[in-house]
Amino acid sequence: xxxxxxxxxxxxxxxxxxxxxxxxxxxxxxxxxxxxxxxxxxxxxxxxxxxxxxxxxxxxxxxxxxxxxxxxxxxxxxxxxxxxxxxxxxxxxxxxxxxxxxxxxxxxxxxxxxxxxxxxxxxxxxxxxxxxxxxxxxxxxxxxxxxxxxxxxxxxxxxxxxxxxxxxxxxxxxxxxxxxxxxxxxx
Numbered sequence: 001x002x003x004x005x006x007x008x009x010x011x012x013x014x015x016x017x018x019x020x021x022x023x024x025x026x027x028x029x030x031x032x033x034x035x036x037x038x039x040x041x042x043x044x045x046x047x048x049x050x051x052x053x054x055x056x057x058x059x060x061x062x063x064x065x066x067x068x069x070x071x072x073x074x075x076x077x078x079x080x081x082x083x084x085x086x087x088x089x090x091x092x093x094x095x096x097x098x099x100x101x102x103x104x105x106x107x108x109x110x111x112x113x114x115x116x117x118x119x120x121x122x123x124x125x126x127x128x129x130x131x132x133x134x135x136x137x138x139x140x141x142x143x144x145x146x147x148x149x150x151x152x153x154x155x156x157x158x159x160x161x162x163x164x165x166x167x168x169x170x171x172x173x174x175x176x177x178x179x180x181x182x183x184x185x186x187x
Contacts, residue, residue, distance in 0.1 A: 008162040012144035014063050020092045022053065023061030029159055029179045031172070032063040034145040036153040037080060037099040038073025038106065045154040046100040051169050052176075060176050064096060066141045067153050075106040077138060082111040082125075084134035089120040159183070 014021070014030055033049065035042040053062055066083075068076035079099050086095035098114045099106065108129070115125045128134065145155070149162060156163040156172070159179050165171050 008149040008164075010157045010160040010162075011147040013160070019063045019065065020087060020096075021061050021063050022093060024058045025061070027058060027061040028183045029060035029176050030063060030157075031060050031176065032065065032157040032160075034065050034067035034141075034148075034150045034153060034155045034157075036067055036069050036073055036076045037083070037096075038076035038103060039069065039153045040103065042154045043100045043103050045156075045167055046097070048167060048169050048172065052172055055169070055173060056176060059180055065145060066138045067145045067150055067155070068138065068142065069153060077135075078108065078129075079106045079111065080138040081129060081132070081134040082115065084137055085125050085128045086115055086118060086120055088128065088134075089124070091115075091118045091120055094118050 010032065014032065016025065031049070031052075033042075033045065035045065049062060053060075066080040068080050070077050083092055083095045083099060086092055095114060095118060098117070102110065102114070111129070112122070112126065116122060148157070154167065156167055158175055163172070163175055165175065
């Protein structure tokens, strides 16, 4: 008997040094999202993940990686770079949230306004954005997503395996709980 279901795996492992991670380091489950700050589905997923993180406690950690679909969302690349520039000043998650909450306003002047709201060093933020300092990082994450079979956003991975089901709170919670049970059996 042949198993025709192909499991797609994450090709770039989660890195404490490279990735933006919310939650405990030793959580048994890692939920990773490839997302686009201009994607309305990702904005919905942002709300789902926020609710989910409140429900799972220390069971899982969350990782966000950039996958800007610039043909569809022209400001997504620059928004991702702004999130990285804010992240260099320990404000990634705050900028991440602002960008999803303000998808209709992501031009350069909007990004500067958000950075001012967060209280980052504005000279540094502007210089890094103008220099394109984080363009290579965003591109690297995008290409890592492509190598991992990502072709749209949002795309979720649970412990390195693509989640090809619905991404509502109940479905993701059930998948995480199943992974917790499964990882407990593997120990």
